[in-house]
Each structure stands twice: as structure tokens, then as C-alpha cells.
Amino acid sequence: MAEKPSGTENKGPRRARAPLQSAQERNGEPPLSLPRIVATAVDLLDAEGVDxxxxRRLADRLGAGAMSLYWHVENKEKVFDLALDSALQYPASPQVADTLDWREDVVRLLEDWRVCMLRHPWSASLLPRRALGPNILGRLELLSSTLSRAGVADADLNAAIWSLWNYVIGATITRANFDRTDDDRTAAQQRVTGLSERYPTIERSRLLLDSDWDGTFRKGLDFLIDGIATKRE
Amino acid sequence: MAEKPSGTENKGPRRARAPLQSAQERNGEPPLSLPRIVATAVDLLDAEGVDxxxxRRLADRLGAGAMSLYWHVENKEKVFDLALDSALQYPASPQVADTLDWREDVVRLLEDWRVCMLRHPWSASLLPRRALGPNILGRLELLSSTLSRAGVADADLNAAIWSLWNYVIGATITRANFDRTDDDRTAAQQRVTGLSERYPTIERSRLLLDSDWDGTFRKGLDFLIDGIATKRE
DNA sequence: TCATCAAATAGTACGGTGTACGAGTCACCA
DNA sequence: TGGTGACTCGTACACCGTACTATTTGATGA
Structure with a gap:
């Protein structure tokens, strides 16, 4: 009985690759492999969303039969886990934060994180309910060490990390899911306006019309960092 | 052709109710109705989660055929919308916040919000991607007016509201979805420990072992409110 | 060269899903 | 009495994840 490579590192098919190096583009079908499956899953998610x-569709894109995927992957769930962590890879160097200004470091860290998730709008909602992969842990580690080096007291460190995490997750999920077009926003705000005088403050502040997501994100992040800054020792 | 009552207020079945007032408990089947559908959906979600x-199951619980639901409800999506807003009702008076201390008001508001969502753990993840129902808007309005009365500058008001929203949403989603049991947490932290020295800070701070969710939530909320407080005029 | 064998691929099938469609049932009114 | 419109529901369809089984394939040892 063949043994699934699940749990261990997948060593890939042992089939003889065409000696012509990497460019066997349209040479029949390139073989199924975990990296290829994950990359294609990310593409598919980007194109079609979580649903x-x-x-079957993933297999189609790979030119394979649906059941063939299960040789490389336990579950559909596992595909989500792998795609998520893959989408959250650092684009470049993992050692970004090392300026003199820790505030700026934290901001850059989290803005990059957010941008990265917004590039894959399905990722933010998935993140909190899936296992933490190495890339996600890497970002968390970087955040932790930056805060720690900045002098956040040990007693406050975890609270600071989690609060920033919570903020980024919440902001990104909201951003990725809320009504995208101007029309949608106007409709939402008009629903509030029309629905009577039950929401005067929301109406006055035009809360639902606010479209400066980036600026709002930055402002809120500043609030949070300001609050954390006062707790340094 | 019969016309669906969708979009308008459902006035309920016009069938003659048994004259004996409200207690027709096990009198055959009580009729399907939007409120009953929504209430049962909340129960079902509480018991079985989003999936x-x-x-069909919802209809079963109501003693009805699956397709009968579609007379009262457009979609399954609509069921989610209605269940969500229903779950976020205020338990008691909608006018909670009116103390002298605005910070305390905001904290109470958001802690109540969080507790309410945690009572229905499916609700937090759903909230950002569904339409804002009246109860949700009510909570937002209350938050807005409290902040406004506290003297948060108009230029900062929306950012303050959204940052608090983001924080609560993120914290609650994380809390509701992360590994629940002590064992899970220890396993996660041990994965970090074992996985090498790539995550020294996380390991040192025992970030993933932290189980004081309530305290951490409150601390982070304090950070945020501290930051907002400095922006009052 | 060929038999062997495990790695890898794929077809079929099963029980589940949301819901379109059309056929009922029943209270009411002309 | 016959219709009308509110409401219920059985059937059917396309699609889903995946268990099970059969098949192909390439490397290896004889």
C-alpha cells in the first residue's frame, strides 16, 4: 500500500524530470506537487474568493483529476492553511525593522502586513481561524521583538502584541469585506439617513461614507501606539 | 402568482389563529414566521456553528419542509443577516452610556458588545461581511455619540470609532476562533518552542499560552482609549 | 530485458448542500 | 360555488468534499 507523504516533508515526485532544465512549460502536464498546488490555490482564491x-476547480486548473490532490494534501482545510501562510510570506527581507524609531518600525511592519492581506482579500478572514504557519509566526515574532526592544514592559508586552494583532486583523477584515464601491457606501449611508433619526451621530459624521481606509487605518494605529508608548519603562 | 413579502415588513400568516391566546404549544405545528425562523436559526448556530x-436542518427544527423557508426568506445569506442582527440585540435598555466618566462608558459599551458576540461565537466572524442591521447600527450610534460627547474632535471622530470597531471585531474573532482548550494552547506554544530558535521572543513571552483573554482585551482597549483621549479638544 | 513494486493519478459513487420549479392546501370573499 | 392569493412542500438538479478502488508510471533488482 502506498504511503501518503502527509505530515512529513513532501519530497515531490521521483519521476525523471525532462533534462532540459526548468522550462518544460507545455510539455504535456507538469507533475502535481505541493508547491504548485498551493500556488494555484492562491491564484484561484485571488480570482474567485473563498467560495x-x-x-474540483483547483484540480482543473492544475490539469489533474480532483482526487489526485488528496495524495499531496490531507483536506481542503489543509489547502486553506497552506495557501494562507503562503500568501503571508514576506516579499523581501525578513529583517525589515531596525530603525532608530520603534514607532515607525511598528507602523511599517503592520502596514506591510495589512497591504499583504489586502492583496489577497480572502486571507484576513481566514487568518484567525486557521493554524499559525511559519510565515505568520515570523511576522508575530518580528513585532514582538520590535516592541520588546522598544522597551515595552514585560508585563504589558503580550497585551501590546495582541492589541496590535487584533487591530490589524479587525481593520483588514472590515476593509476587505465592506461595501467596496462608492455606490454601495452611499446606499448604506442613505439607508441610515432615511431610516429615521435613530442614528443622528452616524449621519452627522457620515461614518459610512468615509472612504479613506488607509488614512483611517494609520490614525487608529497611531492611537494604539500612543497608548502603548506611555507604558514603556 | 403569489407575491413574496420580501423587502417589505412581513405581516405574518393571515390564517385564523386558534382563539385560545398564546399557548398553542404542541398544537400541531405553529406556523412558520420570520421571527420564529430567525430565532431558530440563532439557536441552531449556537448549537452547531456556522457550518x-x-x-434543511433549520426547516427540520421548525417542523417544516426545507422549501417553505423560502417563502419568508430570500436566501440562506438573508438568514445569516437576520440571525446576526438578532443576536446583537441589546439585552436591556438601549441607553446604557451616560455616566460622568466617558472612558468607563466606552469600556462598558464595548465589553458588553464583546460578551454579546462571544455568547454567539459565530457572530463575530460574520459581522464584518454582512449588512449592518439596525441593532448593529444602534451600537455604533451609541459609541459615536459617547465619543462625541466626550469631546473627541470631529476630525478624529470617525477614526476613533473605526479603530474601536476594528479592535473589538479583531479581538472577538480571534478569541472566538483560536484554540480553546489549554491543551491546544500548550501544543501551539510547544510547536513554537520545538520548531527551533526562530521565534525567541514569542517563546520567551509565552505569547500563545496567555489565557487571560478578558484581561488582555481590557488592557488593549485601555491602550486605545488612552491614545484617543490625548486627541480630545 | 523484464518482472516487480511503490508512488502517483484518476474514475466512480455516496451523502450532503442551496434552491428552481411547480403542484398542492387552505382561508377568505364575490 | 368558484376563484384568488397566501402559504407549504416534494422533487429534481447541479455542485460539493471525499472514501474507495483501479490504473498508470517510472525506477529498480534480477
Whole structure:
């Protein structure tokens, strides 16, 4: 009985690759492999959203049969885990934060994180309910060490980390899911306006019309960092 | 052709109710109605989670055929919308916040919000991607007016509201979805420990072992409110 | 060269899903 | 009495994840 490579590092098919190096583009079908599956899953998720990822469609894109995926992957769940962590890879160097200004470091760290998740709008909602992969842990580690070096008291460190995490997650999920177009926003705000005088403050501040997501994100982040800054020792 | 009552207020079945007032408990089947559907959906979601809500199961619980639901409700999506807003009702008076201390008001407001969502752990993840119902808007309005009365500058008001929203949403989603049991947490932290020295800070701070969710939530909220407080005029 | 064998691929099938469609049932009114 | 419109529901369809089984394939040892 063949043994699944699940749990261990997948060593890939042992089939003889065409000696012509990497460019066997349209040479029949390139073989199924975990990296290829994950990359294709990310593409599919980007293109079709969370509901668009089905094992059959994924297999189709890979030119394979649906059940073949299960040789490389335990579950559909596992595909989500792997795609998520893959989408959250650092684009470049993992050692970004090392300026003199720790505030600026934290901001850059989290803005990059957010941008990265917004590039894959399905990722933010998935993140809190999936296992923490190495890339996600890496970002958390970087955040932790930056705060620690900045002098955040040990007693406050975890609270600071989690609060920043919570903020970024919440902001990004909200951003990625809320009504995207101007029309949607106007409609929402008009619903509030029309629905009577039950929401005067929301109406006055035009809360639902606010479209400066980036600026609002930055402002809120500043609030939070300001609060954390007062707790340094 | 019969016309669906969708979009308008559902006035309920016009069938003659049994004259004996409200107690027709086990009198055959009580009629399907929007409120009953929504209430049952909340129950089902509480009991079985997001994936547990199925039109067929929901109908079963109501003693009805699956397709009968569609007379009262457009979609399964609509069921989610209604269940969500229903779950976020205020338990008691909608006018809670009116103490002298605005910070305390905001904390009470958001802690109540969080507790309410945690009572229905499916609700937090759903909230950002569904339409804002009246109860949700009510909570937002209360938050807005409290902050406004506290003297938060108009230029900062929306950012303050959204940052608090983001924080609560993020914290609650994380709390509701992360590994629940002590064992899970220890396993996660041990994965970090064992996985090498790539995550020294996380390991040292025992970030993933932290189980004081309530305290951490409150601390982070204090950070944020501290930051907002400095922006008052 | 060929038999062997595990790695890898794929087809079929099963029980589940949301819901379109059309056929009922029943209270009411002309 | 016959219709009308509110409401219920059985059937059917396309799609889902995946268990099970059969098949192909390439490397290896004889």
C-alpha cells in the first residue's frame, strides 16, 4: 500500500524530470506537487474568493483529476492553511525593522502586513481561524521583538502584541469585506439617513461614507501606539 | 402568482389563529414566521456553528419542509443577516452610556458588545461581511455619540470609532476562533518552542499560552482609549 | 530485458448542500 | 360555488468534499 507523504516533508515526485532544465512549460502536464498546488490555490482564491475554491476547480486548473490532490494534501482545510501562510510570506527581507524609531518600525511592519492581506482579500478572514504557519509566526515574532526592544514592559508586552494583532486583523477584515464601491457606501449611508433619526451621530459624521481606509487605518494605529508608548519603562 | 413579502415588513400568516391566546404549544405545528425562523436559526448556530446551519436542518427544527423557508426568506445569506442582527440585540435598555466618566462608558459599551458576540461565537466572524442591521447600527450610534460627547474632535471622530470597531471585531474573532482548550494552547506554544530558535521572543513571552483573554482585551482597549483621549479638544 | 513494486493519478459513487420549479392546501370573499 | 392569493412542500438538479478502488508510471533488482 502506498504511503501518503502527509505530515512529513513532501519530497515531490521521483519521476525523471525532462533534462532540459526548468522550462518544460507545455510539455504535456507538469507533475502535481505541493508547491504548485498551493500556488494555484492562491491564484484561484485571488480570482474567485473563498467560495470559489473547490477541489474540483483547483484540480482543473492544475490539469489533474480532483482526487489526485488528496495524495499531496490531507483536506481542503489543509489547502486553506497552506495557501494562507503562503500568501503571508514576506516579499523581501525578513529583517525589515531596525530603525532608530520603534514607532515607525511598528507602523511599517503592520502596514506591510495589512497591504499583504489586502492583496489577497480572502486571507484576513481566514487568518484567525486557521493554524499559525511559519510565515505568520515570523511576522508575530518580528513585532514582538520590535516592541520588546522598544522597551515595552514585560508585563504589558503580550497585551501590546495582541492589541496590535487584533487591530490589524479587525481593520483588514472590515476593509476587505465592506461595501467596496462608492455606490454601495452611499446606499448604506442613505439607508441610515432615511431610516429615521435613530442614528443622528452616524449621519452627522457620515461614518459610512468615509472612504479613506488607509488614512483611517494609520490614525487608529497611531492611537494604539500612543497608548502603548506611555507604558514603556 | 403569489407575491413574496420580501423587502417589505412581513405581516405574518393571515390564517385564523386558534382563539385560545398564546399557548398553542404542541398544537400541531405553529406556523412558520420570520421571527420564529430567525430565532431558530440563532439557536441552531449556537448549537452547531456556522457550518451547522443548513436550510434543511433549520426547516427540520421548525417542523417544516426545507422549501417553505423560502417563502419568508430570500436566501440562506438573508438568514445569516437576520440571525446576526438578532443576536446583537441589546439585552436591556438601549441607553446604557451616560455616566460622568466617558472612558468607563466606552469600556462598558464595548465589553458588553464583546460578551454579546462571544455568547454567539459565530457572530463575530460574520459581522464584518454582512449588512449592518439596525441593532448593529444602534451600537455604533451609541459609541459615536459617547465619543462625541466626550469631546473627541470631529476630525478624529470617525477614526476613533473605526479603530474601536476594528479592535473589538479583531479581538472577538480571534478569541472566538483560536484554540480553546489549554491543551491546544500548550501544543501551539510547544510547536513554537520545538520548531527551533526562530521565534525567541514569542517563546520567551509565552505569547500563545496567555489565557487571560478578558484581561488582555481590557488592557488593549485601555491602550486605545488612552491614545484617543490625548486627541480630545 | 523484464518482472516487480511503490508512488502517483484518476474514475466512480455516496451523502450532503442551496434552491428552481411547480403542484398542492387552505382561508377568505364575490 | 368558484376563484384568488397566501402559504407549504416534494422533487429534481447541479455542485460539493471525499472514501474507495483501479490504473498508470517510472525506477529498480534480477
Amino acid at each position: 470559489g475554491l473547490t477541489m | 451547522g446551519l443548513t436550510m
